[in-house]
Amino acid sequence: MSVIRDILATYRGPVAVLRRRLSAGQREDRALAVLMAGCALLFVAQWPRLAREAHLKGTDLEMSLGGSLMALVFILPLILYGVAGLSHLIGRLGGGKGEFYSARMALFWAVLAAGPAFLLNGLMIGFAGPGPQSAVTGILALGAFLWFWLSGLIAVERGRA
Template structure:
């Protein structure tokens, strides 16, 4: 299935989608592509907020975009790999039999699949600024990300 179709299907049943992704076999190139796509979506979601901040403060947008680019496309992938390893160790410590690849895919897919909500958050931050709407969308994104990740970890726990 296409990535967009899988993202839509994840909102209906995240365990089914991640089960199918894990069952396709361990391919690190696919895992890295999903992670980098998720990080790129988060980076793009920051653009409206950064443009608003630069306009209001008179700051340099290019510098802010450069720093955000470095953070999301160079540093955060390493953070996500570390977090995936820690989650795999936690699953193993609690009796899980899954492979490290499955734990990575659970986290990486949760980031990419929750991308539409982080894009909405970015638009809210850029156009409306801080307020209750931005908070609601941010909390909704956090819960959705955690729901996708925990559902993926439940599948990763028993994958072999």
């Protein structure tokens, strides 16, 4: 299945999509590609907000984009590798049967699959500015990410994925 179809299917059933992706075997190159694509989507989601802020404050957009690129594409992946490992170790303490790879894929796939929701949130902040509508889309995006990640992590630690 294509990545776009898998992302859409994740909104209906995140565990089934993660199970199908894990059935392809342990491929660290795929895990890294999924993570980098997700981080790139998060970076693109920041563009409308950064453009709005640069316009309103009269600052340089390129500097803001460079800082966001550094944070989201170079630093965030390193942090997410650590979070995935830590979440697996916590799952192990609770009797989990998963592997480090499956815990990584649960987190990395959640980042990529929630990307469209974060893109919507970025557009809302960029066009409407901060306010209740931006807060609602932000909460929905964060909720989608947490749902995808935690349901996938629980499934892999219970040995269902």
